[in-house]
Amino acid sequence: MLNPTLAARVMDSLLPESLFAKAGRMAAVFSKTLFFCSMTFVSMANDSPPKLESRMSHVQSFADLDLVASELAKGPVLPTDPLPQSLAEMTYDQHRMIRFRPERSFWLDEKRPYWLQTFHRGFVHKDQVQLYLLESLGLGVAAQNSVRPRLVEFDKAHFKYEGDLKAGDLPADLGYAGVRFIGFFPGNPQYSEVASFVGASYFRAHSEKTVWGSSARGLAINCGLPKAEEFPVFRAFYVQQPKPGDLSLTFLALLDSESVAGAYQFVMTPGVQATTFDVTARLHFRKVPEKLGIAPLTSMWMWGDALAGPKGDHRPEVHDADGLLMKGGDGQWAWRSFYRQNYPSLVRYPFEKLAGFGVIQRDRNSEHYKDDEARYSERPSVWIEPQVPWEKGALELLELPAEHEGIDNVATWWVPDQKPVVGQPLDLKYRVSFFGGDPPEHQQAKVTAVDLVRESPKKFVFRVDLTGARLAEANPEKVNLELISIRCAITSQRIEKVSDQQWVLHLVAEPTGEGPLELIARLSDEGQPITERWSYLCPLEAPPVVLPPWRVQQNQQETSR
Template sequence: MSVKHVLLVAIATGTILFGAPIATMAQTSDPAAVKSDATETATDPAAQAPSEPATPAVTSETTTPQTQEDVDAGDVAPVSSDEEKSADAAKTAVSAPVMFDPAMVIDRARNLAQAPFENPHRELPEALANLGTDEYEQIRFKSQRAFFNPDNSDFSLELFHPGNMYDVPVAINLVRDGEIQVIPFSAGLFDFGKTGLSANDFSTQGYAGFRLRYPLSNVGSSDELTRFLGASYFRLQGEGQSIGQMARGVAIDLAGPTGEEIPVFKEFWIVEPQKGDQTITVYGLLDSERVTGAFQFEIMPGNRSQADVKANLFFRDGVEKIGIAPLNGMFLFGEQRRRSFDDYRGEVHSSDGLLINNGRGEWLWRPLDNPVHLQMSSFLDENPIGFGLLQRDRDFDHYQDLDRRFDRQPGYWVKPKGNWGKGHVELVEIPSPSETNDNIVAYWVPETKPVAGGEMELEYSITATRDGGGLHDLAQATDTRLMRMAAQGDDAARTRFVLNFAGGDLDYFIRDIKNLRADVSASDGTIENIRVMADPENGGVRVFFDLISDSDATSSNLRVFLLHKDKVLSETWTMPWVF
């Protein structure tokens, strides 16, 4: 799967905003120990590849990718006695191993913010840069060379080769028994498939990122748990879930007038898990023109895999809009917005709605859209309890896609830790003609803007969930359908909305449906013909209402929730509507 990002060149302000059409861009070996003895060679963590040459030790911590010649120890030339003496002197100068301390990542980020920014992107060899997405995906890490001893850990580590759009050299380090061990670059760790390339074609490339595997499905499986690949993107999967939407380290001025700034993770430290460990810890160093950051990820695999995130951000310069805990999804079309796509599939999306649990305890459900023009929605809040992009529709028949399995893709739920203060959850929906663009982004924007020299510390968790079930005990808004109705006689033109709610206590209260009602409101326009009826086919109830434009307003914010007498039974469905 390729990582996507979008370059946004328009911005609007307000609670619900609509802009002009914009263009989107798709972003679509053994570690060397830091030892005192320069003549020592690092041993394979799992002794898993005896046919590959061992890697020589390096004598200091480095983020510079090693060459193939450095890695292939079998080609080392004999040395003279004078050279041996020089080597002895060199190893004496670096007598102590470099021990890892999480504080060093924070210090690195703080010091990096005080230094001039250096563009991390570099020009790849033409053969790698010109690889298409399908060709790049043929370059696979040799699974038998995966890091971590299987006798000690259920986790395994694989690396990604540079190529296609992945042109940032990422330094990968293991933390083994507290000691930092650099993983030098070795193209021999990869199978190049049918690309026509081979390990001998490249000698000085860094890695593009990494993937962690874990037996999520059963004790003998090796499922993808997470991957960090491209910019500051990462993915997380739970049991029975397939690759879907993404999270990011941070978003900077997304949908801003000057264009988005894209931070990257330039270095990682992965703590080797010990026998019996059910979590794995990853540290990452983030950099961009105005922001640096130190991240810690405590990743817990399971039915709903979770990553606990700690981030320390440092600002070289002020930022107009910082996006915290950003989530990226894709929405091409669904039951509420089919537009003119000729497609054998009934729906195409990696998430179908934004769920928010605001600081007042209210649950809001906002169905996603692929709008005609750029659309931004802001949900003002203070100390949010949680938000996430969810994939509620789990019926394969609605998608009919055996390749991407949208019915199995995870939703992500973000839960802040501590008080995040005042700000807003922002949802950006970008017009897209293709599913190759991740055109949906949601994140938290603090009210206080970062300034040059400023710092920010925050914590949150991300959970890979299926449909958000278990987050609350209210009925969920499960379907949004609509129909535009032309004027007839004295009746004005209108749009009919059909919503389904299911779950919670609806099955209990539906027996008294005469006292079940829908609270429907619109910021502009007139609401007519509100009806609530039982839906024995889908379960729960179906709500109908008509919206009529009777003013000069160009849009309206709609809200709907269910009550039995005065008891609230459902989350609040909300949607912007353009007349």
């Protein structure tokens, strides 16, 4: 039997309907437009102490930045200059009319493997971000190994202002909103955007074989609670000048929020199959947060397996990821298929040791999406792998209602059981990988599709497709089906062999009506698991699915022709 403690713990605060009034602020955390990142806790009244400002301008290494973060945590959060009204009241489309001039990219003319560009403040991007270049002192070996920080002052000449906004109306010290990294993938001489850091501590990247999709964050504070979330912000970046031939780029980031200040080091390595970030971080707490979310990820799931799209939209599936994959310290794998609930839903997956987790876009068949513009089949999976397995804690998964695919409505993070302590730094080392499909080391048979028919309020019929080479070695009549059902009774179960490497698990469930039913299943042969552990949280009624505004407009235009 499966250990019941490994079931998703639907939290006592399965966030109630009454929270929809507050959910706008919560759901916006995961909006691709980062609509509420402007609500970051920032002190406007306190200027940075001159000593701290001096230290920030002399950072040359992670150790230097850690000293800055430690000092920063002893005082108030870094101030940020408020946006001029013309920028603060911008719409999304107006902000898009401000474009970085590619010819002004930093290091563009130096024949280096990476360039830098910046994001302009405005619209929802209200945080003020500083950019430093850690440049080598000369041509000699010793000089190349020594660096000096150079602050990149805000320069209006770096941008095209194509809308009504005039550059002359902006303050000279506006600052930036974030940074974009331009590089190349091995074997491809064409430069392209590899990663971007903009909005709170959000960042995203892709490999050569994938496109933009799910995002990562530096840290989450008080996430998934019936209160406003606190958004730590990367307030300064220190980018080490790359040498010709460098495959990786190293940069530092200073994180700050009401509860914590932290030093981060990223070693970014673009790849054909995977782009990776090796992360080293040290956090210094001003106060103990109610909840600490480590290595948070955000994604989007609108419809797909077991949930049809709205009438008028021909696309069978719309999502950046179709499930949460977890790897325990014992090497066993678990898969939680995504499904939208009718309310903000938060579940916990306890682990004694966690070796990895991520939001995975497993379905790579373009015919299952039929969207040549969004290219959902090419969206990356994002995988977190601690350098040493994290101990005693839980993964949390938040699924939110959302009106359209422009809103990221799925998030996950690691919550350690042990609370941080003020005055005691917390060290983190892990890798963030962006790639297509599943992690190569995952060799157990996988759940590749889920279908659901609600024949009646008392009869839910499930079809779970299983695919993998491990199935070819087993006999479906002799394997052990480990099955847990919560808030439902299983009235029928059957395993069908479609081919050597494709089986189907057929289940009929009778809901008790107490809440969403939950299923957990795994196949084992002679005591050894041959499939990942599958779990599923299914609402009693299918959530409403509506056409996104642009699709309604598109259909109207096609009808009028």
